[in-house]
Amino acid sequence: MTRALTQSMQDYVKAIYGLTRSGPASTNDIARKLSVSAASVTSMVKKLHELKLVRHTSYRGVALSHAGTMVALEILRHHRLLELYLNEALGYAWDEVHAEAEKLEHHISEDFEDRIAKVLGDPSYDPHGDPIPTKDGRMPPTVSERLADANINESVVIRRVSSHDAAMLRMLTSHGLLLNTTLRIAQRDADTGALVVQNGKRRITLDREITENIFIERL
Amino acid sequence: MTRALTQSMQDYVKAIYGLTRSGPASTNDIARKLSVSAASVTSMVKKLHELKLVRHTSYRGVALSHAGTMVALEILRHHRLLELYLNEALGYAWDEVHAEAEKLEHHISEDFEDRIAKVLGDPSYDPHGDPIPTKDGRMPPTVSERLADANINESVVIRRVSSHDAAMLRMLTSHGLLLNTTLRIAQRDADTGALVVQNGKRRITLDREITENIFIERL
């Protein structure tokens, strides 16, 4: 902890982390993700650059520095530990945890973080199957294959649903598509990419937007 | 919930609540309690007055309106439920709960409040023995007799320690002076008002500042 970052700064760092999985983030991307104007992003990015949390060249996009990445991972650890805690200790459903964790993540102490981690048995994954960064900034391994890319007739297990869209999560729940559910790919719509999957006796059609956010393990 | 109050407004409302147990609060009192300048208080009080949360006449002190009191009680409910939750569910000591609850109280949802209340069995008292306001703004009964006013040779039970001073709470812990501990008043220093109390085999001297914050039940 070099110095206290404002909540706003933390939100930007977190947003940039999420947007730079593959290459630098544009000003517009960040603005869209945070629902602020592009001008606001430019000015905040300038501040983060001065704090050495991001690298930025005008008109060329933004990337986190090592220090910035560490900050992002710490926030992500808070967020995902909270999600799991809300789920396991307080009975929140997986579609409810995100919003509450979002509000709390900036306000818990290191001590609180340590205590809930301990109560949870030092967990590696949150209720969506997303990895919880360790205290020293390492990321537990995760499956990276998308349901969208599975083959017809293949059997797969849902290991991660990387979405904060509560409506989508509830829809999956209603069809019995939870973490660790095994399903078989029945058919694929050549035009839209939508998949029909077989979950036990149920057949469910999932459009591409959904199948791209579901990560699987092949059987 | 008429509208969202800023955290700062909530802090002022809470401070005013705590200062108006007996008569209106002065600008200076509020400034001292919140560690801000008197000028800041004047300007914030003006805003709270416009929101109809306080009554204020220039140079004459501030009091909460009914609406303001309801806001204060809701914040207090959050705070004390959190304190108890931290204590019971996460193993925080009674001297550690205040600081953490202080940070979280503004950021939990109604849903979170309801869930921890339920887990705790809808409790009426926090780890210091302070009453937890009900959801509809009623205050559970509390003892109001101070240890400071107990008589020599009287036996009393500690029912409430209304202090956020962690050092004082740790000192009490170290002498075995916890909630529901029975003790006997051995002697009183006529000058300073300090009491010597007998807790089992231990004799402990408590100065007036402390005995005024310990509330008791007479036996």
Next chain:
DNA sequence: GATATTTTTTAGAGATGTCTAAATATTTCG
């Protein structure tokens, strides 16, 4: 390759909540 479109940045302003310094009101006390 010049022009049009899109993206990003700069400039300047507004809201919030804080401050200090100065002015004004109230209270205390000789």
Next chain:
DNA sequence: CGAAATATTTAGACATCTCTAAAAAATATC
């Protein structure tokens, strides 16, 4: 009672984070 001390308010400034509008740079299109 009137002067001194204290308390409160006003005035004006500053930091943070946001915005819109306009300018500048980069990219796309004909």
